[in-house]
Amino acid sequence: MAEGTKGKGYVEPSFERDTRYINDRITTRGDGEGEWPVEAGRYRLVAARACPWANRAIIVRRLLGLEDALSMGLCGPTHDEDSWTFDLDPGGVDPVLGIPRLKDAYEKRQPGYPRGITVPAIVDVPTGQVVTNDFAPLTLDLSTQWTAFHRDGAPDLYPEALRDEMDDVMQRVYTEVNNGVYRCGFAGQQDAYDAAYDRLFTALDWLEERLSTRRFLMGDTITEADVRLFTTLVRFDPVYHGHFKCNRSKLSEMPVLWAYARDLFQTPGFGDTVDFVQIKRHYYVVHHDINPTGIVPQGPDLSGWLTAHGREELGGRPFGDGTPPGPVREGERVPAEHQQ
Missing domain, CATH: 1.20.1050.10 (Glutathione S-transferase Yfyf (Class Pi); Chain A, domain 2)
Incomplete structure (x- = not known):
């Protein structure tokens, strides 16, 4: 996520998080009505080690052993008010998505995307568009919907x-x-x-x-x-x-x-x-x-x-x-x- 970047001199009395996310899900049903099908190799998790919300997804992916099924791109720790960027990669471009800014994947999903460019996000590699950035159900779905691709011995994180x-x-x-x-x-x-x-x-x-x-x-x-x-x-x-x-x-x-x-x-x-x-x-x-x-x-x-x-x-x-x-x-x- 990107907080505290609303512009110079802007001060809110109290902090209110914008919780309007792209709330599609990736599920075993994947019926196309806000649900995408679970497919190994189709999606890319875009995260940042700096961000606590993205760190959740990095941990869950690793605990469940989803590295082969769900690739991961990492943004750098700093960004401007516009977008997280892939400045850790050679040439500042994600090697799988071929984009320098995560905003590009949000714009592919919705031209002129009006809200914050947040991590974690899961991107559909074939189309280059963000599937979801709704961080709370994202990790629960990794536990409950991606079971066919869990490693042997993966823990049950949502019993x-x-x-x-x-x-x-x-x-x-x-x-x-x-x-x-x-x-x-x-x-x-x-x-x-x-x-x-x-x-x-x-x-x-x-x-x-x-x-x-x-x-x-x-x-x-x-x-x-x-x-x-x-x-x-x-x-x-x-x-x-x-x-x-x-x-x-x-x-x-x-x-x-x-x-x-x-x-x-x-x-x-x-x-x-x-x-x-x-x-x-x-x-x-x-x-x-x-x-x-x-x-x-x-x-x-x-x-x-x-x-x-x-x-x-x-x-x-x-x-x-x-x-x-x-x-x-x-x-x-x-x-x-x-x-x-």
């Missing part, structure tokens, strides 16, 4: 027996934490910021208590709920604590959440998708309304992510009856120096 409770937990995580940090960061008035700050830390205290007796959000195994919380937690100390003024406590000062986040970070499929250099560069450079100098801070020290977390004492099996994903594919590895 049917847990869905009602999971949906409630994920909704609270989204409104109060994932989106809550943005309400703090983009508040344009003191009272809006104060209310957002109180809501955020009320939710983090709830999570601290919930996770004190269970290893993962839904119990003994990793689910999509953990993926959604992780991408905010991993950005908390390097970005949200200072840049977004979420500064009652650092993540590293909340003992249960800090241990939980390290547990996930050290689990294959989570930490190996995280690029702290790109994360910091994105927020501090792109959000010029919050950080007009564009200076990217050198800190904080992130080496603690690899320290012992002790969460094994709570038991559980991270992948349930499944297995961890294998090594990261060639060409998709995050440089080691970008992970601490």
Whole structure:
């Protein structure tokens, strides 16, 4: 996604996310009425390691082993007010889609596309047009609709027996934490910021208590709920604590959440998708309304992510009856120096 880029001098009293997405889906039915058919090799996931919403899709794709079925293009960490760009690729052009700007795929779908150019997006390679950028159902569909292409041992990230409770937990995580940090960061008035700050830390205290007796959000195994919380937690100390003024406590000062986040970070499929250099560069450079100098801070020290977390004492099996994903594919590895 691209937030905080509405133009120089523009200030909203409180942050309201634009949730009008291209909400087509890719399903096993694929009947053409807002549903596209699941086909290996037909689509390309366009993401950015900097973006927490796109990071979800990167993690889920890797956990499920969809690399051969769904290719991935990565935008760079910075962009202008117009579009995410493929500046990490040779010549600044995506090698599969043949475009320099993600906006080109949105314009193929709808000429003059009127809303933000966001990641993640899934693009139909034959036509070059965006199929969907509706990030929440996108990852759930990877779990439930793409099962024919899951790797052997892929975990069940959306267990049917847990869905009602999971949906409630994920909704609270989204409104109060994932989106809550943005309400703090983009508040344009003191009272809006104060209310957002109180809501955020009320939710983090709830999570601290919930996770004190269970290893993962839904119990003994990793689910999509953990993926959604992780991408905010991993950005908390390097970005949200200072840049977004979420500064009652650092993540590293909340003992249960800090241990939980390290547990996930050290689990294959989570930490190996995280690029702290790109994360910091994105927020501090792109959000010029919050950080007009564009200076990217050198800190904080992130080496603690690899320290012992002790969460094994709570038991559980991270992948349930499944297995961890294998090594990261060639060409998709995050440089080691970008992970601490």
